[in-house]
Amino acid sequence: xxxxxxxxxxxxxxxxxxxxxxxxxxxxxxxxxxxxxxxxxxxxxxxxxxxxxxxxxxxxxxxxxxxxxxxxxxxxxxxxxxxxxxxxxxxxxxxxxxxxxxxxxxxxxxxxxxxxxxxxxxxxxxxxxxxxxxxxxxxxxxxxxxxxxxxxxxxxxxxxxxxxxxxxxxxxxxxxxxxxxxxxxxxxxxxxxxxxxxxxxxxxxxxxxxxxxxxxxxxxxxxxxxxxxxxxxxxxxxxxxxxxxxxxxxxxxxxxxxxxxxxxxxxxxxxxxxxxxxxxxxxxxxxxxxxxxxxxxxxxxxxxxxxxxxxxxxxxxxxxxxxxxxxxxxxxxxxxxxxxxxxxxxxxxxxxxxxxxxxxxxxxxxxxxxxxxxxxxxxxxxxxxxxxxxxxxxxxxxxxxxxxxxxxxxxxxxxxxxxxx
Ligand code: SAH
Numbered sequence: 001x002x003x004x005x006x007x008x009x010x011x012x013x014x015x016x017x018x019x020x021x022x023x024x025x026x027x028x029x030x031x032x033x034x035x036x037x038x039x040x041x042x043x044x045x046x047x048x049x050x051x052x053x054x055x056x057x058x059x060x061x062x063x064x065x066x067x068x069x070x071x072x073x074x075x076x077x078x079x080x081x082x083x084x085x086x087x088x089x090x091x092x093x094x095x096x097x098x099x100x101x102x103x104x105x106x107x108x109x110x111x112x113x114x115x116x117x118x119x120x121x122x123x124x125x126x127x128x129x130x131x132x133x134x135x136x137x138x139x140x141x142x143x144x145x146x147x148x149x150x151x152x153x154x155x156x157x158x159x160x161x162x163x164x165x166x167x168x169x170x171x172x173x174x175x176x177x178x179x180x181x182x183x184x185x186x187x188x189x190x191x192x193x194x195x196x197x198x199x200x201x202x203x204x205x206x207x208x209x210x211x212x213x214x215x216x217x218x219x220x221x222x223x224x225x226x227x228x229x230x231x232x233x234x235x236x237x238x239x240x241x242x243x244x245x246x247x248x249x250x251x252x253x254x255x256x257x258x259x260x261x262x263x264x265x266x267x268x269x270x271x272x273x274x275x276x277x278x279x280x281x282x283x284x285x286x287x288x289x290x291x292x293x294x295x296x297x298x299x300x301x302x303x304x305x306x307x308x309x310x311x312x313x314x315x316x317x318x319x320x321x322x323x324x325x326x327x328x329x330x331x332x333x334x335x336x337x338x339x340x341x342x343x344x345x346x347x348x349x350x351x352x353x354x355x356x357x358x359x360x361x362x363x364x365x366x367x368x369x370x371x372x373x374x375x376x377x378x379x380x381x382x383x384x385x386x387x388x389x390x391x392x393x394x395x396x397x398x399x400x401x402x403x404x405x406x407x408x409x410x411x412x413x414x415x416x417x418x419x420x421x
């Protein structure tokens with residue numbers, strides 16, 4: 001059982017710098033109110049002062065904790081899912097494991113442990129790891145966790161691969177700033193709590209039609225920010241809201257839509273699958289934009305850059321953006337997905353092999369955290385993109401009506417009960 005430590009959001013005990021607020025107010029003074037998407041992008045990923053770029057925010061001492069950090073079982077079950085989709089894809093000779101926003105690298109590390117334990121299943125296949133990460137701080141932490149000291153930063157700043165190395169299990173690993181830079185080829189993509197960190201636009205229904213919500217300086221208190229609604233439509237408000245939208249307030253993550261389109265194209269061309277896990281809804285929620293600091297809710301406009309900003313993922317929007325190029329499965333709840341993947345059996349095995357009472361207690365409580373409907377079990381959802389070929393029956397040759405039935409495709413693990421037939 002792995003215990004995970006974190007060094008918190010302010011590693012040197014320094015106070016959050018005021019420079020992000022200064023940067024935003026001077027920007028607004030120069031060009032006017034900014035969209036919520038631009039606000040979120042600046043606050044989270046500005047290359048100098050962005051929240052993700054400067055902080056290690058994950059873990060008990062940070063701002064939030066995620067499932068892969070709570071229990072090793074989570075990543076192990078995802079490892080089994082990946083192997084099962086690699087088999088469902090016809091066991092190709094090359095397997096790229098691509099993770100978007102890998103955090104501390106714990107999920108990838110648990111997946112790779114399963115790969116080495118089940119090495120015989122993979123046979124001759126060569127596996128490589130590809131990490132898409134904007135944060136230099138987190139990429140260093142990922143490198144430490146996954147490679148020990150076997151990684152090196154690229155010489156030039158504009159190289160698509162900004163770091164490369166070899167994992168402790170002997171696999172090549174590379175780091176990229178964006179998905180576009182990852183080479184083509186059969187790939188399984190993982191995105192855990194990644195889409196919720198991407199910038200959203202916010203729109204408000206008014207008597208005059210849809211208007212965009214923007215961030216402006218509060219005229220009463222110049223060092224405070226406030227939300228305003230634009231008097232006339234913006235490009236975003238006239239293109240991103242669905243014509244038949246029934247809600248009064250909507251959030252649209254256009255950047256998430258672009259990434260889904262890229263994933264769908266890659267999967268339909270090169271085979272593979274994407275597994276996306278996040279909190280979210282199916283096109284029903286309205287105002288979900290919020291901040292987290294020290295595991296508490298935090299006003300999104302107060303001391304920007306010192307807290308995580310997030311919005312629920314709209315899975316119906318992701319499905320629409322995939323636009324039939326791939327099959328979309330889910331969203332199913334985390335509880336259903338993990339139960340289908342055999343989390344109960346895995347817990348029993350770990351408990352059987354563990355005598356230490358405090359570790360046993362910890363195993364049980366982390367299992368409860370992940371699956372309990374009142375905890376993470378129903379708040380988080382799993383969603384998958386697969387090539388159409390994965391679920392279609394192999395074609396029967398024409399004219400041979402009396403042939404044996406063609407084999408049914410392997411069921412997709414997690415979305416239905418895992419079967420080993
Ligand atoms: N998957 C991890 C971390 C989630 S936090 C876990 O579940 O524990 C979000 C992760 O996405 C961080 O690693 C963050 O640095 C990264 N990230 C945020 N925005 C990004 C972007 N636009 N491009 C690439 N990575 C991004």
